[in-house]
Amino acid sequence: MADSPQTSAHARPLSPFVSIYRWPVTMAASITHRVTGVGLALGMILVAWLLIAVATGPGAYDSFVGCAQSIVGRLVLFGFAWAVVFHFFNGIRHLAWDIGFGFKLPTALGTGVAVYVLSILGAIAIFAWGYHQAGLL
Amino acid sequence: MSIRTPFSRVQGLGASHSGTEHFWRERATSVALLPLTAWFVYAAIHLVGQSYQDAFTFLHEPVNAILMLLFVIASVVHMTLGIQVVIEDYVHTEGSKLVLFLLNKAFGWIIGVACVFSILRIAL
Numbered sequence: 001m002a003d004s005p006q007t008s009a010h011a012r013p014l015s016p017f018v019s020i021y022r023w024p025v026t027m028a029a030s031i032t033h034r035v036t037g038v039g040l041a042l043g044m045i046l047v048a049w050l051l052i053a054v055a056t057g058p059g060a061y062d063s064f065v066g067c068a069q070s071i072v073g074r075l076v077l078f079g080f081a082w083a084v085v086f087h088f089f090n091g092i093r094h095l096a097w098d099i100g101f102g103f104k105l106p107t108a109l110g111t112g113v114a115v116y117v118l119s120i121l122g123a124i125a126i127f128a129w130g131y132h133q134a135g136l137l
Numbered sequence: 138m139s140i141r142t143p144f145s146r147v148q149g150l151g152a153s154h155s156g157t158e159h160f161w162r163e164r165a166t167s168v169a170l171l172p173l174t175a176w177f178v179y180a181a182i183h184l185v186g187q188s189y190q191d192a193f194t195f196l197h198e199p200v201n202a203i204l205m206l207l208f209v210i211a212s213v214v215h216m217t218l219g220i221q222v223v224i225e226d227y228v229h230t231e232g233s234k235l236v237l238f239l240l241n242k243a244f245g246w247i248i249g250v251a252c253v254f255s256i257l258r259i260a261l
Contacts, residue, residue, distance in 0.1 A: 038223060041216040044248045047209065050184075051255035054196055058189040081178075088174055091167050098164060126178060134186030 025112035032116075033090045036083040043080045078127060085122030089115045159218055166215035173208040180205070193259060202260035209252040217245035 021027065053060040067073045093111050096102045102111055131137035139146070150156055180201065184192050195201055220241045228234045 034223060037216070037219045040212075041220055041244070044209075044212060044216060044252075047212075048248050048251045048255070051196075051205075051209075051252050051259075054189070054192050055255035055258040061189040061192060084174060084178060088171070092171070095164065095167060126182060130182045130185040133182055136186075 024109070025116070026108050029090055029093075029112040029115055032086060033094070036087045036090075039079070039083045040087055043083065046076075046080065078123060081126045082119055082123035085126070086115065086119035089118050089122075159221070163215060163218045163222075166211045166218070169207070169211045170215060173204065173211055176204050177208045196256065196259045199260065202256055205256050206253060209249065209256070213245050213249040213252075217241060220244075 050064055053064040068077060093102065093115060096111075102108060128137060180195070184195065187195070196205060221238065224234060224237045224241060228237055
């Protein structure tokens with residue numbers, strides 16, 4: 001490892017990168033899985049915040065709830081809910097691939113579309129249930 | 138004729154310093170997280186609009202505290218493994234890679250300890 005690619009003096013031939021390809025749903029889902037995974041890791045900060053707030057006392061809990069109920073808070077939580085559902089269902093898809101199921105092209109494309117549809121419906125269902133729980137729906 | 142030591146050969150790990158543990162642990166935690174995440178989503182919805190006392194009482198229940206501990210621990214292990222792969226895929230200079238690995242581990246430990254301590258504080 002004398003030279004890193006970034007500091008090489010000569011322009012080396014590059015393999016095509018994402019920008020050059022069509023975006024079949026399988027590729028989009030793979031990238032979305034990774035993006036939602038990183039997003040959920042950041043989302044764990046919110047989980048830690050909630051748990052610390054409950055452990056600390058009513059004041060800390062109320063400020064958490066205040067942030068969660070703001071417009072920005074609701075948008076973040078909706079994104080969190082969508083990411084959870086997407087990563088959950090696409091994770092099942094990956095586990096199925098790991099044991100050898102679902103590799104036929106129509107199946108892989110179909111399950112990819114299904115995961116996107118389920119993730120949006122799931123996030124809406126979670127929010128509807130949450131609003132219902134709070135007596136707002 | 139190989140210059141590898143017998144110990145290195147019997148380990149069978151080569152230049153990567155590791156075998157299939159990373160892949161396997163990522164899969165094992167993902168399977169564990171299927172029911173745990175479903176429970177977490179249910180718990181999170183259940184807490185919407187609840188008072189501090191209700192939230193405290195919910196997490197004070199032993200079964201809920203145990204499930205929350207399992208969810209948090211499985212999540213932290215899973216996310217640390219996952220983010221390590223992302224770093225390995227996109228960062229190719231040894232120095233920055235090492236720094237990011239350490240930050241990733243630190244992030245996992247901080248989130249994990251913060252969550253576990255808080256849950257125990259509420260439950261005990």
